Amino acid sequence: MRHSHAGTAAVPAVIGADGGDHAVHPPPAARVSSGVRTRSQHQRRKRIVQAAAALASRGGVEAMQMRTVAERAGVALGTLYRYFPSKMDLLVAVVGEEIDLLESSIERRPPSAETPDGRAVDVLMRATRGLMREPELADALIRSLIMAEVQVPFGDRIAVLLLRVSGNGLTAESASEEQFALAGSLASVWVQELLEMLRGRRTYEQIQRRIEIAAGRLLAGFNG
Template identity: 70%
Template sequence: MTAEPTAAGHPTGRSRSQHQRRKRILQAAAALASRGGVEAMQMRTVAERAGVALGTLYRYFPSKMDLVVAVVNEEMDTLEASLDRRPPTSDTAAGRAVEVLTRATRGLMREPELADALIRSLLLSDVQTDLGDRMAGMLAKVADRDALLSEEQHVLLRALSSVWIMEMIEMLRGRAGNEQIQDRLEIAAERLLAGF
């Protein structure tokens, strides 16, 4: 649900309260998932913790997976805002892409239980999510700042975002450490983005 602006461009009182309610729900869901995974993110518990009626929660998020997707999108919004405030500084497209992926990894790994819950849920669910596309879009913004990207370049960026998702899974499963992930992402970015 988005806030309806008034004629002056400011949200109305009602839409502001809806926005705040939605934010409380997402914060409650993320807090629960960070302590006990998606299993702890029971709709009734989320509603209680957010201070809203269960019916209200279902109006905002018809299913648990819709809620999970919204929490992921909130994380992506945070990353995107940080990239706007502080753009990557590397001289190469591959270097800038790795900076974005490193920030994304750090952001998610601040709450490893939450990251694990969100990524597993998104991989195992039938709910459509644009995690890979959102990441590819952020990579596109920093890859070639001055030119329009070709369809092939977009495919390569999507492939790099898929590599990142798989590396996150490896890290969350304890099969790779931060340095290994960093090295792999650098190699993948250099190969995939060599023509940028």
């Protein structure tokens, strides 16, 4: 079984006069100020990621120069580097943003196929259509998976999504090691097929057929 452990933020404590630990809480004004600053930082980060995606969609990785991204996002270059120390870190964030969009799409319109492999194919082909609307961006994202010098959680996130739709709500924690490995293998097949399509070696129909075959074999043991 796979297990994830979510960390919890530590609360500063001081030793009181009675020898016990007492949590130190910031005054209300400080908490409000911190909340505003966090929202501002989140919005700034989102602007940066969207600017990078827009540039990559028009010219691939080469167009995603850090200075150009900063100018498009309306932030100082130093600010950009505080959020993303390298272009690869920024590309990883763009990958994450694309997966977020896919997950939102799945939540709004869950796959309706009756079989686990049918639902998996629905998700992967929906992702293919979305990416191929912006082939330059798709190429940049796939290249980031192949050349990444930092961890790219793309495969695991796609695998978790496939587990959820194929296994009627399975999670990384509730799935067996074999189930997670099979979902991850299907995600890897899809990435490779997408790369072949970007290279002009596969048509959309060929990818769909190959994904259907792989899903049928890999997910045969999943409960419908």
